[in-house]
Amino acid sequence: xxxxxxxxxxxxxxxxxxxxxxxxxxxxxxxxxxxxxxxxxxxxxxxxxxxxxxxxxxxxxxxxxxxxxxxxxxxxxxxxxxxxxxxxxxxxxxxxxxxxxxxxxxxxxxxxxxxxxxxxxxxxxxxxxxxxxxxxxxxxxxxxxxxxxxxxxxxxxxxxxxxxxxxxxxxxxxxxxxxxxxxxxxxxxxxxxxxxxxxxxxxxxxxxxxxxxxxxxxxxxxxxxxxxxxxxxxxxxxxxxxxxxxxxxxxxxxxxxxxxxxxxxxxxxxxxxxxxxxxxxxxxxxxxxxxxxxxxxxxxxxxxxxxxxxxxxxxxxxxxxxxxxxxxxxxxxxxxxxxxxxxxxxxxxxxxxxxxxxxxxxxxxxxxxxxxxxxxxxxxxxxxxxxxxxxxxxxxxxxxxxxxx
Ligand code: UDP
Numbered sequence: 556x557x558x559x560x561x562x563x564x565x566x567x568x569x570x571x572x573x574x575x576x577x578x579x580x581x582x583x584x585x586x587x588x589x590x591x592x593x594x595x596x597x598x599x600x601x602x603x604x605x606x607x608x609x610x611x612x613x614x615x616x617x618x619x620x621x622x623x624x625x626x627x628x629x630x631x632x633x634x635x636x637x638x639x640x641x642x643x644x645x646x647x648x649x650x651x652x653x654x655x656x657x658x659x660x661x662x663x664x665x666x667x668x669x670x671x672x673x674x675x676x677x678x679x680x681x682x683x684x685x686x687x688x689x690x691x692x693x694x695x696x697x698x699x700x701x702x703x704x705x706x707x708x709x710x711x712x713x714x715x716x717x718x719x720x721x722x723x724x725x726x727x728x729x730x731x732x733x734x735x736x737x738x739x740x741x742x743x744x745x746x747x748x749x750x751x752x753x754x755x756x757x758x759x760x761x762x763x764x765x766x767x768x769x770x771x772x773x774x775x776x777x778x779x780x781x782x783x784x785x786x787x788x789x790x791x792x793x794x795x796x797x798x799x800x801x802x803x804x805x806x807x808x809x810x811x812x813x814x815x816x817x818x819x820x821x822x823x824x825x826x827x828x829x830x831x832x833x834x835x836x837x838x839x840x841x842x843x844x845x846x847x848x849x850x851x852x853x854x855x856x857x858x859x860x861x862x863x864x865x866x867x868x869x870x871x872x873x874x875x876x877x878x879x880x881x882x883x884x885x886x887x888x889x890x891x892x893x894x895x896x897x898x899x900x901x902x903x904x905x906x907x908x909x910x911x912x913x914x915x916x917x918x919x920x921x922x923x924x925x926x927x928x929x930x931x932x933x934x935x936x937x938x939x940x941x942x943x944x945x946x947x948x949x950x951x952x953x954x955x956x957x958x959x960x
Contacts, residue, residue, distance in 0.1 A: 556744045558610050558938075564743060565938045573938065576945040577611035583948065585615040586667025590630070590676035592619050593839070594809025595777060596739060596867040597673050597695050603742035603937055604944070611941070620663055620677045626655040627811050630676045633709070636702035637675070638781055638862035649708055653679070669948055672716070676811060681715045689951040692716040695739070695864040697885035699725045717951055722865045723886045735947055738889060739865045740940035741874060741931070746843035748874055751851055759848030763835050765803065770854035770914055773803040775846055775868045778818040783859045783882075785825050786903045788832065790859065793907035798914050801831040805849055807842055851875050855913050855920070859906050863887055873897065874931045876924030880909040890935065896927040 562570045587605065589597050601617050608615035629648045636642050656679030665683045672680055673693045684690050692713055698706065698721070710730070713719060718733045727734055741748055760767065772791055776782040784804050791802040804822060808815055819834075826832045837845050850856060856872035858881035865886035872879045873890060879897035881887045891897035898909040913920040 556607070556610075556742070558607055560744060561936070561938050564932060565936060569938050569942070573611060573941055573945070576942065576949065577608075577613055580613050580945060580948055583614070583668045583952075584666065585613060585669045585671060585948065586665065587615065587617045587671045587673065588620065588663065588677045588680060589617075589673040590620050590622075590627075591810040591812075592617075593842075594807055594812065596865065598809075599741075599747075599867055600739055600940070601673070603745055604740075604940060607742075607937055607941055613945075616667075618663065620659045620680075622655050622659060622676070624813050625651060627676070627813050629655075631812060631814050633675055633705050634696060635781065636705040637696045637698050637709075639697075639700035639702060640781065640862070642702070644702065644705060652708075656680075656682075669951060675709055678709060678712045681712055684715060690716045691718050691720065691947070691951070693720045693737075694726065695722065697723075697726060697862040697864050698728065699723075699885070701728075718947070720947070723889055725885070735943075737940070737943040737947070738886065738935060739867060739870070740935050740937045741867060741870045742937045743874060743932075747847045748871060749847070751844075751847055755844070756848040756852050759841070759845045760852055762838070762841065762845065763833060765801075765833055765852075767852060769831065770798070770800045771803055771849075771852055772800055772855050772857060772910060773805065773849055773853040774857045774859065775803075775805045775850060775871075776858070776860075777809055777812055778804075778806040778815045778822065779812065780814075780818055781860060781862050783861050784818065784822050786859045786861075786906070787857055788822070788825050789903045790857070790906040790910060791832070793904065794910045794914070795831070797911060800854070800914065801833065803833045803835060803849055803853070805835040805837050805846065807837045807839065846871070847875075850877060853877055855880060855910050857906060857910065858882065858887065859900070859903075860884055860887070866890070869897075870931055870935050873924075873927035874935075876921075876928045878913045878920035878923045879927065880906050880913070882906075890930070891927075892930070895923070896930045897923055 605617050629651045632642050669689045671691045714731045720735045720737050774787045856877045856879045858869045860882050863885035883899040893899045900906040
């Protein structure tokens with residue numbers, strides 16, 4: 556897609572502003588670095604924003620670090636700890652982070668004028684900070700109640716960056732560097748979010764043997780305990796006592812998440828032999844189209860996360876005018892204003908109650924969906940995200956100029 560194509564959704568002025576901002580960044584090389592090219596929200600966002608930055612004439616690139624599974628086991632444990640989950644952390648994990656971090660440092664070429672590092676996995680790269688370039692650390696994790704030992708360990712690296720970015724004001728904490736608030740976004744024209752015909756939706760569902768003979772409740776997520784797939788099954792069972800429905804738990808693999816197999820086994824065990832629970836491993840070759848179709852085919856989309864950085868899965872469902880029931884955690888309340896653009900829940904029982912409410916009241920569900928789409932159009936599309944990032948890139952060089960843009 557070209558940036559000009561977004562004009563019909565967001566208006567002329569926003570596109571004009573983006574081109575003005577981009578002109579001021581033409582001489583800068585922006586190097587984004589994360590730990591996986593597929594799976595999860597970070598890869599999703601980078602895959603959409605980088606081509607748009609390029610279309611605006613900005614030299615933005617995307618590099619992915621490589622490391623062994625042991626390293627990603629450690630960073631996944633850190634990820635869980637940052638989310639406040641109880642995990643056993645020991646000295647050997649810190650040692651592994653440091654020793655592999657040094658290898659990552661050796662093997663990653665740093666060439667950006669602005670080096671834009673996402674999440675903790677590539678964080679140690681900041682040790683390569685030279686005098687000329689600027690370093691940004693983007694946190695996609697819900698760090699509202701982190702396990703202190705891990706946060707303090709990582710903070711030493713975070714504070715070497717020039718600035719940091721978080722998704723929600725709730726994640727702010729004491730840091731010696733500036734902190735910015737930038738919400739993530741979705742791309743309305745991507746394969747995952749574009750409009751689909753009924754036959755495209757039916758064909759995608761048929762790939763997984765799913766019929767639309769009963770209302771579909773869906774959660775799309777990596778198979779991760781923090782997404783509470785077991786809680787989703789429990790909520791579905793409470794609904795099922797009153798309304799005949801089916802549940803889809805759809806997930807894929809992320810290269811930097813080694814915990815998935817264990818979670819998947821637990822889900823399969825908990826599902827038992829209920830033929831109306833569909834646990835889908837989304838086929839990588841059709842991932843975006845299939846996720847799109849499943850979200851659109853759903854009577855209710857659920858996101859019952861225990862912790863959540865932002866939850867693009869929620870944004871995606873809201874954009875598709877789906878009624879969403881989601882936990883009031885992390886960045887989700889930025890997206891869902893309860894009773895206006897969706898429903899928030901705190902417990903399995905609460906989730907079940909809201910799902911029933913929506914299945915019983917299609918007109919209410921339709922209205923929530925309509926409001927939801929407008930909320931996303933105004934706040935969570937790629938264009939707003941590009942603007943925030945470009946403003947931030949400019950700020951790094953010219954803090955005094957930013958007000959004149
Ligand atoms: N996703 C996907 N296929 C799947 C499961 C998830 O493409 O089978 C995508 C999902 O559509 C969303 C992203 O992965 O774009 C997940 O981002 P989110 O912020 O919801 O959670 P994260 O995985 O980053 O914690």
